[in-house]
Amino acid sequence: MTCSRLFDRRTRTLLVIIGCLLFFFVVFLGAWLYGRQGEVTNLTLRKISPGWGQPFGTDWLGRDMFARTLQGLRLSLGIGLLAATCSAIIALILGLAAATLGKTVDVVITWLADAGMATPHLVLLILISFACGGGAKGIIIAVAASHWPALTRVIRAEVMQLRTSDYVRLSRRLGKKPVWIARHHLLPHVVPQFLVGLLLLFPHAILHAAGLTFLGFGMSPHIPEIGTLLSESMRYLSSGMWWLAVAPGLTLVVSVMAFDLLGNNVRALLDPKTMRE
Amino acid sequence: MLDIRDLSVSFTSYSFGLKRMEVCVVRGLDLSIAPGQIMAVIGQSGAGKSLLAHALLGILPRNARVEGQMSFKGKPLTPYRLSALRGREIALIPQSVTALNPLLRVGGQVTRAALLSGISKKEAPATVRQAFVRYLLPKGVAAWFPRQLSGGMARRVLTATATVGMADLIIADEPTNGLDPITARESLGHLRELADTGKAVLLITHDIEAALQVADMVTVFHAGATVEVARAEDFKEPGNLRHPYTKALWNALPANNFVGTMKPIARASNADGCPLQFCCNDQDSVCGQSVPMLKRSGAGWVRCHHA
Amino acid sequence: MNNQSTHQGIAGFLLLKMLRLLLLVAAVATLSFVLVSSSPVDPVDAYVGAAMLKVSPEQHEIIAHHWGLDKPPAERFFSWARQIASGDFGVSTIFNEPVLSVICKRFVTSFWLMALAWSISGAIGFGLGMSAGAWEDTLLDRAIRLYAYTMASTPIFWVGMLMLMTFSVSLGWTPVCCAWPLGLSAEQATFWQRLHHLLLPAITLSLTGIAQITLHTREKTIAALRSDYAVFAHAQGETTAGIVFRRALRNVALPAVTLQFASLGELFGGAVLAEQVFAYPGLGRTTVEAGIRGDIPLLLGIVLFSTIFVFTGNFMADLIYQLVDPRIQKTAGGASP
Numbered sequence: 001m002t003c004s005r006l007f008d009r010r011t012r013t014l015l016v017i018i019g020c021l022l023f024f025f026v027v028f029l030g031a032w033l034y035g036r037q038g039e040v041t042n043l044t045l046r047k048i049s050p051g052w053g054q055p056f057g058t059d060w061l062g063r064d065m066f067a068r069t070l071q072g073l074r075l076s077l078g079i080g081l082l083a084a085t086c087s088a089i090i091a092l093i094l095g096l097a098a099a100t101l102g103k104t105v106d107v108v109i110t111w112l113a114d115a116g117m118a119t120p121h122l123v124l125l126i127l128i129s130f131a132c133g134g135g136a137k138g139i140i141i142a143v144a145a146s147h148w149p150a151l152t153r154v155i156r157a158e159v160m161q162l163r164t165s166d167y168v169r170l171s172r173r174l175g176k177k178p179v180w181i182a183r184h185h186l187l188p189h190v191v192p193q194f195l196v197g198l199l200l201l202f203p204h205a206i207l208h209a210a211g212l213t214f215l216g217f218g219m220s221p222h223i224p225e226i227g228t229l230l231s232e233s234m235r236y237l238s239s240g241m242w243w244l245a246v247a248p249g250l251t252l253v254v255s256v257m258a259f260d261l262l263g264n265n266v267r268a269l270l271d272p273k274t275m276r277e
Numbered sequence: 278m279l280d281i282r283d284l285s286v287s288f289t290s291y292s293f294g295l296k297r298m299e300v301c302v303v304r305g306l307d308l309s310i311a312p313g314q315i316m317a318v319i320g321q322s323g324a325g326k327s328l329l330a331h332a333l334l335g336i337l338p339r340n341a342r343v344e345g346q347m348s349f350k351g352k353p354l355t356p357y358r359l360s361a362l363r364g365r366e367i368a369l370i371p372q373s374v375t376a377l378n379p380l381l382r383v384g385g386q387v388t389r390a391a392l393l394s395g396i397s398k399k400e401a402p403a404t405v406r407q408a409f410v411r412y413l414l415p416k417g418v419a420a421w422f423p424r425q426l427s428g429g430m431a432r433r434v435l436t437a438t439a440t441v442g443m444a445d446l447i448i449a450d451e452p453t454n455g456l457d458p459i460t461a462r463e464s465l466g467h468l469r470e471l472a473d474t475g476k477a478v479l480l481i482t483h484d485i486e487a488a489l490q491v492a493d494m495v496t497v498f499h500a501g502a503t504v505e506v507a508r509a510e511d512f513k514e515p516g517n518l519r520h521p522y523t524k525a526l527w528n529a530l531p532a533n534n535f536v537g538t539m540k541p542i543a544r545a546s547n548a549d550g551c552p553l554q555f556c557c558n559d560q561d562s563v564c565g566q567s568v569p570m571l572k573r574s575g576a577g578w579v580r581c582h583h584a
Numbered sequence: 585m586n587n588q589s590t591h592q593g594i595a596g597f598l599l600l601k602m603l604r605l606l607l608l609v610a611a612v613a614t615l616s617f618v619l620v621s622s623s624p625v626d627p628v629d630a631y632v633g634a635a636m637l638k639v640s641p642e643q644h645e646i647i648a649h650h651w652g653l654d655k656p657p658a659e660r661f662f663s664w665a666r667q668i669a670s671g672d673f674g675v676s677t678i679f680n681e682p683v684l685s686v687i688c689k690r691f692v693t694s695f696w697l698m699a700l701a702w703s704i705s706g707a708i709g710f711g712l713g714m715s716a717g718a719w720e721d722t723l724l725d726r727a728i729r730l731y732a733y734t735m736a737s738t739p740i741f742w743v744g745m746l747m748l749m750t751f752s753v754s755l756g757w758t759p760v761c762c763a764w765p766l767g768l769s770a771e772q773a774t775f776w777q778r779l780h781h782l783l784l785p786a787i788t789l790s791l792t793g794i795a796q797i798t799l800h801t802r803e804k805t806i807a808a809l810r811s812d813y814a815v816f817a818h819a820q821g822e823t824t825a826g827i828v829f830r831r832a833l834r835n836v837a838l839p840a841v842t843l844q845f846a847s848l849g850e851l852f853g854g855a856v857l858a859e860q861v862f863a864y865p866g867l868g869r870t871t872v873e874a875g876i877r878g879d880i881p882l883l884l885g886i887v888l889f890s891t892i893f894v895f896t897g898n899f900m901a902d903l904i905y906q907l908v909d910p911r912i913q914k915t916a917g918g919a920s921p
Binding site for chain 2: 810811812813815816817818819820821822830831832834835838
């Protein structure tokens with residue numbers, strides 16, 4: 001609240017965006033520099049609770065949980081980002097196709113999107129991951145293949161609306177080529193929508209990917225992804241090693257929130273109507 | 278009854294990239310009404326008329342800022358006092374049927390208004406029944422949803438809702454908007470009746486013809502400011518009108534051959550001087566220098582350097 | 585009012601919905617069969633699991649033949665589709681029991697978990713959302729929003745683990761696993777024992793479920809406060825709280841109930857994760873087992889079942905609108921001028 005008096009809204013929004021980006025930069029840099037430490041087993045330093053030397057403690061093999069968390073976070077975010085980007089690109093292509101390539105294509109794509117949203121996300125994820133034979137590849141494909149329907153609808157609706165708007169009609173009357181119209185009238189409106197949609201897909205993708213690995217689909221236990229770390233820590237819950245679950249989970253929550261914050265602030269910046277006084 | 282001096286209303290909003298903007302919609306508005314009188318406030322669409330009504334009731338959105346002095350029955354109208362007077366002594370007849378909740382039955386909504394105006398739970402049903410009778414609403418209408426009302430009926434329900442509590446000042450926001458001439462006349466007739474029982478009625482409209490049928494006084498409103506206050510009968514003879522804008526309005530009436538005597542105007546500009554300087558035919562160097570003050574002129578008031 | 589045409593409207597509505605459901609199930613069945621058949625996971629290997637090395641190629645062949653895996657995919661699809669159409673979902677390979685009976689048994693266990701979580705999150709989320717919307721930008725609103733945004737970003741299984749650590753391991757208030765005490769069967773357990781086992785998973789599931797309904801209700805409340813009827817109510821001297829809780833209640837509750845019904849898919853997904861954490865033997869845990877151990881008939885059965893489940897939720901939402909909203913009723917009844 002003091003913050004709101006210190007800066008105006010625009011500055012505050014920009015600061016939040018920069019802060020989020022900085023956070024991700026630090027995570028990736030940290031994982032790159034320090035992550036390898038997580039693979040070192042040190043049996044003299046087993047089951048140490050968090051302290052100065054090991055901020056997140058160590059596990060039953062004496063591996064540093066901080067390094068493992070960083071590594072896992074990088075993997076989780078990486079998988080989420082990759083999958084969400086693929087999904088958003090699918091959504092962009094299908095959305096544009098549905099809106100511009102005629103009635104038949106539109107019906108087919110709308111129907112596909114409906115079918116894609118008809119099954120619970122997680123069940124669909126399990127099904128696709130099973131179909132791909134698991135592994136990181138399976139997770140990325142599953143998340144990418146299941147998250148496009150919502151954004152496809154948004155883009156389709158946006159383009160549909162633009163196509164019937166007066167200035168696009170006028171351009172068509174004036175004999176402008178479809179490519180010219182697409183570049184000058186459609187893209188400037190669709191690109192911000194796409195960007196915001198992509199950013200807001202990240203949190204979902206990251207959470208779903210982590211959920212899938214937690215359930216045991218995909219990653220092998222040798223590659224510590226956050227979901228895997230948490231799944232492993234389940235076995236040590238009753239032995240009181242709470243730190244195995246708390247710290248990695250918390251970092252995941254913070255990262256996902258940061259992405260959410262990033263998406264919402266970029267949206268506010270591009271489309272102030274969504275923000276109210 | 279009501280006295281307003283130099284009222285201004287402005288809004289804060291954000292544009293692309295979250296740049297902060299302050300938009301002033303009403304500036305320098307003066308108005309006063311006596312009991313038993315209908316004061317018509319006339320202005321074109323987008324001149325901030327509805328905002329005036331909302332400002333008087335203190336129900337503007339939170340990003341609005343109101344400045345100026347208002348007094349009601351001789352005492353200053355503070356936000357605190359307003360919250361006690363709303364619905365009890367000052368009532369609003371809103372513009373359209375969307376002011377009724379589409380999901381609740383008409384009767385319940387009128388009863389709620391009666392209760393809020395201070396009528397006891399015991400008396401409320403009888404009072405509401407009387408209000409329905411007064412405005413020729415069949416009994417069954419109470420069980421209807423707003424969607425089922427016809428245009429004229431909706432109007433009467435809104436009037437009944439506003440007047441069920443015996444408020445002394447009634448603000449009617451565009452009471453003839455979208456109505457056929459017969460229904461419009463009926464709606465205005467109700468306002469006249471209310472004034473004749475000693476209430477003060479503020480009639481806000483863009484329809485001069487309709488307003489002149491029932492009003493006692495007319496305030497002409499342009500670019501968020503009062504430009505002239507005149508008696509309704511002054512409009513019978515254009516020579517009695519004082520302000521070039523009012524004269525232009527008069528000339529544009531159907532009965533007076535729709536003559537456009539003023540150039541099409543740009544919206545309120547931020548330039549110094551009279552807001553009308555760029556479209557007024559009587560414009561000279563004085564007009565560009567300062568905003569004219571509202572000054573007494575016969576039975577009315579006028580804001581023009583040349584009147 | 586014109587009751588007959590209203591009835592006709594409802595009947596047509598139901599028929600249309602049934603048709604949609606059939607089409608949808610057909611589409612989902614086709615897509616999921618294609619997906620499952622393209623899996624590199626060999627169902628026989630997945631079935632025998634660790635005993636893989638002990639199974640000879642001949643035995644492998646026999647199992648494959650027994651399941652009809654040696655036939656071409658198209659033929660398998662049509663025979664499977666025919667079976668499904670006649671109500672036979674096949675036999676689960678891991679439970680050695682008809683798929684339908686596995687799903688039914690497990691769903692009943694899940695149902696209580698989901699129903700409890702759904703009601704808790706609906707009621708609390710609605711209340712929080714309305715309060716946040718009514719007192720927009722106050723400390724209360726900020727706190728509620730912070731909670732909702734945090735929960736929206738929190739994996740439910742992690743919340744479950746924290747709950748488990750706190751209430752089951754440290755405090756020992758709730759059991760660590762299962763839907764009833766170990767060693768008893770579902771029928772032997774008392775109501776209180778089952779509720780005791782149900783409590784923690786249900787709370788976990790509702791904690792995260794609250795987020796969406798809260799934020800949605802908050803938006804609707806704020807929109808209602810800006811509507812024409814709210815402005816008029818305000819002009820009549822109604823307070824903000826009066827507008828929200830007296831006048832706009834119906835306008836906000838209707839979309840909230842709709843959303844709550846329409847979010848059964850997320851509820852199901854949440855139940856999968858929550859059941860995994862609490863080792864709760866419901867349909868969610870069965871889904872995971874079917875996926876990991878390659879039980880294709882069961883997996884396909886669950887996919888179809890969950891599709892119908894989600895559809896039912898959406899259908900209920902539409903039906904409620906059809907029945908409650910006077911705006912729809914009147915146009916169907918033809919009473920409006």
